[in-house]
Amino acid sequence: MMLKIGITGGIGSGKTTVCKVFELLGVPVFYADDVAKSIMHTDPILKSGILEAFGQKSYTQSGELNRSYISSIVFNDKHELEKLNSLVHPAVFRAFDTWVLSQKEASYVIKEAALLYESDAYKMCDQSILVISPIETRISRVKARDGISAEDIQLRMNRQFSDEQKMKFADHILNNDEKQLLIPQIIQLHQQFLMIGS
Numbered sequence: 001m002m003l004k005i006g007i008t009g010g011i012g013s014g015k016t017t018v019c020k021v022f023e024l025l026g027v028p029v030f031y032a033d034d035v036a037k038s039i040m041h042t043d044p045i046l047k048s049g050i051l052e053a054f055g056q057k058s059y060t061q062s063g064e065l066n067r068s069y070i071s072s073i074v075f076n077d078k079h080e081l082e083k084l085n086s087l088v089h090p091a092v093f094r095a096f097d098t099w100v101l102s103q104k105e106a107s108y109v110i111k112e113a114a115l116l117y118e119s120d121a122y123k124m125c126d127q128s129i130l131v132i133s134p135i136e137t138r139i140s141r142v143k144a145r146d147g148i149s150a151e152d153i154q155l156r157m158n159r160q161f162s163d164e165q166k167m168k169f170a171d172h173i174l175n176n177d178e179k180q181l182l183i184p185q186i187i188q189l190h191q192q193f194l195m196i197g198s
C-alpha cells in the first residue's frame with residue numbers, strides 16, 4: 001500500500017508553499033480543495049446528488065455548477081453547508097483513491113487539505129503534517145496575497161480549528177515562522193517518509 005501523508009495548516013500558514021517544495025523533490029501532491037471545486041463540474045454521481053439536494057438551478061444549461069446560487073444557499077446556513085459537504089467529501093475521497101492508484105512510481109504521496117482534521121480526511125492518511133506560523137505573520141501574508149482585510153481573514157480563521165486543536169492530531173509539525181529554515185525541515189521529513197515508503 002502506498003504511504004499517504006496529509007498536509008494542513010491554517011490560512012496563510014504556508015501549506016501550499018510546503019507542498020510545492022515536496023513537488024520539487026518529486027513527490028506527487030493531491031490538492032483536495034482544488035479537486036473539490038473541479039469535480040463539482042465533472043463527477044456524475046456528485047452532480048446528481050447536488051441536483052437532487054439543491055434543485056435544477058444548481059447547474060446551468062451547459063452543465064456548469066451555478067456557484068453563486070449554491071454559495072447563496074450554504075453561506076449562512078450550517079445545515080445546508082453540511083448537506084453539501086456530505087456530498088462533496090465522499091466524492092473527493094473517491095477522486096483521491098483513483099489518483100493514488102495512478103501514482104505507481106512514487107514512494108509516497110501527499111494530500112493537501114485546508115480542513116484535513118475538521119473533515120476527518122486525515123483518517124484516510126497514514127500520517128499528517130501541520131504547518132504552523134504566527135497569526136500576525138499569517139494575516140500579513142494573506143493581506144499581501146489576496147488583498148483582503150484582517151477582519152475577513154479573522155472570520156476565515158474562526159471557521160477552522162485553532163493550531164492548538166490541530167496539534168493534537170498532527171504527527172509532524174513544520175514551523176514556517178520565517179525564522180527557522182523551512183526547506184531543511186521538509187527534507188528531513190522527506191527522508192523519513194522515503195524510509196517508511198520504500
Ligand code: ATP
Nearest residue numbers: 009010011012013014015016017018141145176178
Ligand atoms: P491558504 O490556506 O490561504 O491557501 P496556505 O497555507 O496554502 O494558505 P501559502 O499560499 O503557501 O499558504 O502561503 C501564503 C502566502 O505567504 C503566499 O503568498 C506565500 O508565498 C507566502 N509565504 C509562505 N511561506 C513563506 C515564507 N516562509 N517566507 C515568505 N513568504 C511565505
